[in-house]
Amino acid sequence: MQNPYLPYPVRIDEIITETEDKNLKTFKFVFLNKEDEEKFAYRSGQFAELSVTGKGEIPIGIASSPTEKGFVKFTVNKVGLVSTFLHNMKVGDIMGIRGPLGNSYPWEMLEKGKNVVIIGGGFAFTTLRSSIVYMLDPTNRPKFGDIHVIYGARSPGMLLYRDELAKWEARSDINVHITVDGTDDPGWKYNVGFVPAITEKKAPPADENTYAIICGPPVMIKFTQPVLDKQGYGHHNIIMSLENRMKCGIGICGHCNVGKEFVCKDGPVFTLAQLNRMPREY
Amino acid sequence: MTDARHAVRKTGRHQAKANRQLLYKRVESMKVVKIDKKKWDQGLAALKGVYRIFSPVKMKDAFEFKALEENENPDLGGLNTRLSAKGLIYPQTEAMFTYTLDESREDHHIMSPVETDYSPRAVIGLRPCDADAFLLVQRNFDTPQYKDPYWIDAYEATTIVGLACENPCSTCFCTSAGSGPFNETGLDVLMVETKDGYILKSVTPKGESLIAASGWNDEISPEEAQKQIEPLKTAAEQKISSVVETDQLKNKDAMTIYNAPFWDDVAFACINCGTCTFVCPTCWCFDIQDETHKTEGVRMRNWDSCMFPLFTLHGSGHNPRGEKVQRVRQRFMHKLKYYVDKYNDGIQCVGCGRCVRACPVNIDIRKVCSLMNQPENATCAAQS
Numbered sequence A: 001m002q003n004p005y006l007p008y009p010v011r012i013d014e015i016i017t018e019t020e021d022k023n024l025k026t027f028k029f030v031f032l033n034k035e036d037e038e039k040f041a042y043r044s045g046q047f048a049e050l051s052v053t054g055k056g057e058i059p060i061g062i063a064s065s066p067t068e069k070g071f072v073k074f075t076v077n078k079v080g081l082v083s084t085f086l087h088n089m090k091v092g093d094i095m096g097i098r099g100p101l102g103n104s105y106p107w108e109m110l111e112k113g114k115n116v117v118i119i120g121g122g123f124a125f126t127t128l129r130s131s132i133v134y135m136l137d138p139t140n141r142p143k144f145g146d147i148h149v150i151y152g153a154r155s156p157g158m159l160l161y162r163d164e165l166a167k168w169e170a171r172s173d174i175n176v177h178i179t180v181d182g183t184d185d186p187g188w189k190y191n192v193g194f195v196p197a198i199t200e201k202k203a204p205p206a207d208e209n210t211y212a213i214i215c216g217p218p219v220m221i222k223f224t225q226p227v228l229d230k231q232g233y234g235h236h237n238i239i240m241s242l243e244n245r246m247k248c249g250i251g252i253c254g255h256c257n258v259g260k261e262f263v264c265k266d267g268p269v270f271t272l273a274q275l276n277r278m279p280r281e282y
Numbered sequence B: 001m002t003d004a005r006h007a008v009r010k011t012g013r014h015q016a017k018a019n020r021q022l023l024y025k026r027v028e029s030m031k032v033v034k035i036d037k038k039k040w041d042q043g044l045a046a047l048k049g050v051y052r053i054f055s056p057v058k059m060k061d062a063f064e065f066k067a068l069e070e071n072e073n074p075d076l077g078g079l080n081t082r083l084s085a086k087g088l089i090y091p092q093t094e095a096m097f098t099y100t101l102d103e104s105r106e107d108h109h110i111m112s113p114v115e116t117d118y119s120p121r122a123v124i125g126l127r128p129c130d131a132d133a134f135l136l137v138q139r140n141f142d143t144p145q146y147k148d149p150y151w152i153d154a155y156e157a158t159t160i161v162g163l164a165c166e167n168p169c170s171t172c173f174c175t176s177a178g179s180g181p182f183n184e185t186g187l188d189v190l191m192v193e194t195k196d197g198y199i200l201k202s203v204t205p206k207g208e209s210l211i212a213a214s215g216w217n218d219e220i221s222p223e224e225a226q227k228q229i230e231p232l233k234t235a236a237e238q239k240i241s242s243v244v245e246t247d248q249l250k251n252k253d254a255m256t257i258y259n260a261p262f263w264d265d266v267a268f269a270c271i272n273c274g275t276c277t278f279v280c281p282t283c284w285c286f287d288i289q290d291e292t293h294k295t296e297g298v299r300m301r302n303w304d305s306c307m308f309p310l311f312t313l314h315g316s317g318h319n320p321r322g323e324k325v326q327r328v329r330q331r332f333m334h335k336l337k338y339y340v341d342k343y344n345d346g347i348q349c350v351g352c353g354r355c356v357r358a359c360p361v362n363i364d365i366r367k368v369c370s371l372m373n374q375p376e377n378a379t380c381a382a383q384s
Helices: A034-039 A081-087 A126-136 A162-169 A195-202 A218-231 B003-023 B037-050 B128-141 B149-156 B205-214 B222-239 B254-258 B263-267 B275-279 B324-343 B354-358 B365-373 B375-383
Strands: A008-017 A024-031 A047-052 A056-061 A072-077 A094-101 A115-121 A147-153 A175-180 A210-215 A238-241 A269-271 B032-036 B052-058 B063-067 B093-100 B121-126 B158-163 B189-194 B197-202 B286-293 B296-303
Touching: A008 A034, A024 A034, A047 A072, A047 A081, A056 A072, A056 A081, A056 A126, A056 B286, A072 A081, A072 A126, A115 A126, A115 A195, A126 A147, A126 A162, A126 A210, A147 A195, A162 A175, A175 A195, A195 A218, A210 A218, A218 A238, B032 B037, B032 B222, B037 B052, B037 B121, B037 B197, B037 B205, B128 B149, B128 B158, B149 B158, B158 B205, B189 B205, B189 B222, B197 B205, B197 B222, B254 B324, B263 B324, B275 B354, B324 B365, B354 B365, B365 B375
Parallel strands: A115 A147, A115 A210, A147 A175, A210 A238, B052 B121, B121 B158, B158 B189
Antiparallel strands: A008 A024, A008 A094, A024 A072, A047 A056, A047 A094, A238 A269, B032 B197, B052 B063, B093 B296, B189 B197, B286 B296
8 A cells, every 4th residue: 555645755956045035945856766756747736745854744836847857846935844944954955745736727628729817926826837837838838729927926026937937928929927016126127016907907808718827815816806807707717726734635634624625635726616615714 | 202203313324324334344144142251251362362452441530442451351331432432543643654864874854654563453342333433534544546554554454343332321312323322334243232241243254253263152043133132222222312313414505504693602612622523533633743852753643623723724824714613613514514515425423422521611513413404493593
């Protein structure tokens, strides 16, 4: 019997400080056993338990894309015991990852030529980064219609993956709208304004083949949803990814239970239509 | 009890049993033996050679399950143990892995499996409700997608000898919850106390092996056993005075029950002590923690409780169930609605009544269940 609680041993291969407040770091992990990488075959939108030996585990969305081979990446915000300890770890240190866990964004459906609008705010851009890299892969791009990305942060220095954003912004096969709440940088050449306002201006018109994927802080979601409603997006066409406190990640320990669903196993991705029928306990 | 209520109760029970038995292999050719009280010790000694035996033993102020020492006997005089039997399969605290942080060791920072003793064990003298509870929680630990090896290995190593309840107490409502004082589902052997001894009826191959190992060989025919057991069973079932209606739970919309007006009243007195979840045979939630001493450590899992604010607290400080009423509602909704919807096999409760007896502020799941079963009548019911 395979033990689903046993993490795969990994080595930290690279650590990148992403934001000016230094609270977000991206960790690139390499599996100690090559065959574990194959067992860890994942889809964009899934997450994993990062196991810091001696401290515990944290559920974190996978930021790398299945099309990127040889490593997996996670961007971690420093908030609690495990993430703070992880932020102080060094390249070469050994730890574990357990997964992939949860469902994913509904790729099977989206790959039938659907238009995708990605709306992200702050540090909730990790599985969205995975999704963008996945969709832009030359073998995958023809499977999708138009791709829009609206991504905002408090200030330019708080945007994740800035180099990649600039490259995507310059491409013609994806419409990227970067925004910040405010900046005093005279050289800033993108948008200024909150994500809901930019969404109102830039999101493509709603139709049944257009799906919005939203990840962000509660306040962003609260004000973006009415905008999408106004634009006519159906609740089956709005896709969200939830977070809840988790321990096992496999639907057994009970922590992330919302209604009859587990965020870890039945989610973390739900449509707004599904969420409308669930208690708001997330 | 009126005939109509009796009919509801019986139908509910039989439906639940029919589904639950899919999980559980019975033998058709059951073997039944009679034990003279004088031969009890002898058989028990034989069993101790084959199994580790766990039984209720009277501790300071309550009966609890424990592993029997060589010269120790089960204490079958108690009605039920304070804590349920769940800890025998799923210990309150359990090591999952060990690790070392000592970088001179080759496997430093890598989790290693722990050696756990899964040699054959037998539980003698648990009540049928506790055995039925194992089948309810099995759905959580043994799923098509993920298998919890700790629970499954322990359950498979265990042979369950259940002692029929001839004198249920006033808080027992097992017959409303898909179980019963003589319920065999979930047992390997049903044990019934008679005037001069016990009747042991094997219900599964595991049970047959246990009877064979005991040397108790005074066999009686299943018909004869049935003749002796049936009147005792009927008498016991009639002693159960609590009837809880669960028939409408499935049909009602979850959000209607969730938004019903009675939750503030139900939760008002609750002090969120979590006692209900710890004594419950079907509460299965756990926490995982790393415990390190110097360079050596153990990854443990411990029972946890949805009654505690920390259970759902996010790293950001946000808490989806930060209010007491949300947590009380979660416990009842999970047992009496979400589980019902998810598995379509009755409630996640076996009617043992422990939470009713142990609650320091007298919150009674039977009353909450009635409210949930008919939320449209709730405003007046909550005031009664």
